[in-house]
Amino acid sequence: MDELGVLIFGPIGAGKGTQSRRLVEAFDLEHVETGTILRRNAHVETEYGTPAEYMSKGEYVPDAVVNEIVERELSEVGRYVLDGYPRTRSQAEFLDGVADPDVAIHIDVSEETSVERLSNRRTCPSCGATYHVETAPPAEEGACDECGDSLVVRDDDRPSVIRERIETYEERTAPVVEFYRERLPFVDVDGERPPDAVWSSLSSAFADAVDGLSN
Numbered sequence: 001m002d003e004l005g006v007l008i009f010g011p012i013g014a015g016k017g018t019q020s021r022r023l024v025e026a027f028d029l030e031h032v033e034t035g036t037i038l039r040r041n042a043h044v045e046t047e048y049g050t051p052a053e054y055m056s057k058g059e060y061v062p063d064a065v066v067n068e069i070v071e072r073e074l075s076e077v078g079r080y081v082l083d084g085y086p087r088t089r090s091q092a093e094f095l096d097g098v099a100d101p102d103v104a105i106h107i108d109v110s111e112e113t114s115v116e117r118l119s120n121r122r123t124c125p126s127c128g129a130t131y132h133v134e135t136a137p138p139a140e141e142g143a144c145d146e147c148g149d150s151l152v153v154r155d156d157d158r159p160s161v162i163r164e165r166i167e168t169y170e171e172r173t174a175p176v177v178e179f180y181r182e183r184l185p186f187v188d189v190d191g192e193r194p195p196d197a198v199w200s201s202l203s204s205a206f207a208d209a210v211d212g213l214s215n
């Protein structure tokens, strides 16, 4: 298939970014990750203030800001995995007008796992790669394996903000996931396992879903 649109959902720390990067490699997709794009533009003034003002508190950036980013990014790609969007009902409605995704993936983890993973996460501010200080550290401490930049603790990976982000996800995004479960070929994956094990079930279920599209 020339064009392929994939949505990937999951609570924070579920491994969406990690698995999306693998999908990109294996299925020749572009990674459109709203969190990374917003972090790169965190201090850009918009009519609603800067993205950083929302992100540092664990709140969602206003729909209008994120919608504009997604529309622009998707206009440039035919095969994509959209990671971190749509997160609200109104974003889902907006997406309906600008794209026609084919498959949705949901990686699930418990709240306990979300907290544990995010508390130990280090992120590359340049390329978005993430590490776990104990289970998946970089080869050289503090440096990104992919691009060499210095790793950071994201502002919103602090314990006080993590809880807020989990609540926001449950309230605003969990219903969006259910909406797509009814509408698209849907791949459910247990995210409680190490990345290779998650990838093994995700990639085969995803390949089946894609095969099903052409039949």
Ligand code: AMP
Pocket (backbone or CB within 6 Å): 012, 034, 035, 036, 038, 054, 055, 058, 059, 060, 061, 062, 063, 066, 083, 084, 085, 086, 087, 088, 091, 156, 165
């Ligand atoms: P993430 O890297 O996906 O965890 O996103 C980090 C933060 O960026 C979120 O906590 C939000 O503040 C913001 N963000 C990312 N995607 C969206 C979105 N679709 N809608 C609103 N805010 C978003």
